[in-house]
Amino acid sequence: MKIVKAVLRKVDIPLRAPFETSFTRMDAKKTMLLELHDADGTVGYGEVSAFDIPFYNEEFRDGAWALLKEQMLPKLIGREIAHPDDMYALCAEIRRNNMSKSAINCALWDIYAKQHGQSLAQALGGDKTKVETGVSIGVQESPEALVKVVAGYIKQGYRRIKCKIKPGKDYDYLAAVRAAFPEAMLMGDANSAYRREDFAMLKRLDDLNLIMIEQPLEPGDLLDHADLQKLIKTPVCLDESVTSLDDTKKMIRLGSGKIINIKVARVGGLTVAKQIQQLAADNGIECWCGGMIDSGVARAENVAVATLPGYTLPNDIAASGRYFERDIIKPEVKLDGTFVDVTETPGMGYAIDEDNLAEFTLGTTVVE
Ligand code: OSB
Ligand code: MG
Numbered sequence: 001m002k003i004v005k006a007v008l009r010k011v012d013i014p015l016r017a018p019f020e021t022s023f024t025r026m027d028a029k030k031t032m033l034l035e036l037h038d039a040d041g042t043v044g045y046g047e048v049s050a051f052d053i054p055f056y057n058e059e060f061r062d063g064a065w066a067l068l069k070e071q072m073l074p075k076l077i078g079r080e081i082a083h084p085d086d087m088y089a090l091c092a093e094i095r096r097n098n099m100s101k102s103a104i105n106c107a108l109w110d111i112y113a114k115q116h117g118q119s120l121a122q123a124l125g126g127d128k129t130k131v132e133t134g135v136s137i138g139v140q141e142s143p144e145a146l147v148k149v150v151a152g153y154i155k156q157g158y159r160r161i162k163c164k165i166k167p168g169k170d171y172d173y174l175a176a177v178r179a180a181f182p183e184a185m186l187m188g189d190a191n192s193a194y195r196r197e198d199f200a201m202l203k204r205l206d207d208l209n210l211i212m213i214e215q216p217l218e219p220g221d222l223l224d225h226a227d228l229q230k231l232i233k234t235p236v237c238l239d240e241s242v243t244s245l246d247d248t249k250k251m252i253r254l255g256s257g258k259i260i261n262i263k264v265a266r267v268g269g270l271t272v273a274k275q276i277q278q279l280a281a282d283n284g285i286e287c288w289c290g291g292m293i294d295s296g297v298a299r300a301e302n303v304a305v306a307t308l309p310g311y312t313l314p315n316d317i318a319a320s321g322r323y324f325e326r327d328i329i330k331p332e333v334k335l336d337g338t339f340v341d342v343t344e345t346p347g348m349g350y351a352i353d354e355d356n357l358a359e360f361t362l363g364t365t366v367v368e
Helices: 061-076 084-090 098-115 120-124 143-156 171-180 196-208 222-231 245-254 270-282 296-305 354-360
Strands: 003-020 025-038 043-048 130-132 134-137 160-164 185-189 212-214 236-238 259-262 286-289 339-341 361-367
Touching: 003 061, 003 354, 025 061, 025 098, 043 061, 043 098, 043 296, 061 084, 061 098, 061 361, 084 098, 084 270, 098 120, 098 270, 098 296, 120 270, 120 296, 134 143, 143 160, 143 171, 160 171, 171 185, 171 196, 196 222, 222 236, 222 245, 245 270, 259 270, 270 286, 270 296, 354 361
Parallel strands: 134 160, 160 185, 185 212, 212 236, 236 259, 259 286
Antiparallel strands: 003 025, 003 361, 025 043, 130 339
């Protein structure tokens, strides 16, 4: 591959309904799309998942825009790249900023798979023909309101239900859902809202037979997560805390949890996601694919990566329609029962809906 042109687009896709986490509320998916052009004419896509404000991690959209436009993309243009794995060497002096790296890595994988006539799942080495989905539900007004929302998703086919929790909106909310749906694969995601003082409340969650509790403590708190996991029966799942293969090693060594939510964007791309699921599988840690309220582009790439054997639990890969009235890919990602089918079309396997994309685009820059 030799990238001759990169197009970066700032895109706001309206959400059907606002989404609330422990720290923020959003009414549109404010994202960026990266389009890379190979010298042979093949075009690949990646998504920069950084939110407009850095509530989830330290990255944010306008920062990623500047970094990609001024520093990372110019390094990429005109260089021979044999394999998507090789791109990290080209931006070796850029620390972290994994979501920008991920967009480049995903677009290169898309090109690489297209050039080899393989679906992205095949190119990555995945072996599933469908992947199991789950739904992530934002913080609601009351436990009763949450139960109603959950009921709607269960009716649509979602079996694994993840509810966002935060201090004061936790035990009672999850208990209400458990009472209404005794069989649901139920879990909570705190996005780092708790501290050691909250261990007693987190211990009470053991009553609810949750399949896991996601990222209860701060991202850097691998030690506290290890103490918590010793104290509670509910498996601890790490999201924000695992940003690299090295973090994965530390988590395993310390016993900071039993499960990893691997987000392609957070770890810097499909290449690293693949390495993490392998290391995790070798060490008895289960994985699943996390989401960033992704547009169809990252959603398609999530479907592909979740076909890898280390992804053993239902994923945060909902249908496009769970978030968007109109997505920017054709066809949209759709549910088939509680699964999403894996496409055999080369590359990410979905076309860009150019009309929707044009309508949602706020600005474009070209680097060549
Ligand atoms: O922690 O997984 C998270 C959304 C925004 C920020 C953080 C998270 C989430 C989700 C959404 O849970 C998952 C999805 O894309 O469906
Ligand atoms: Mg999470």
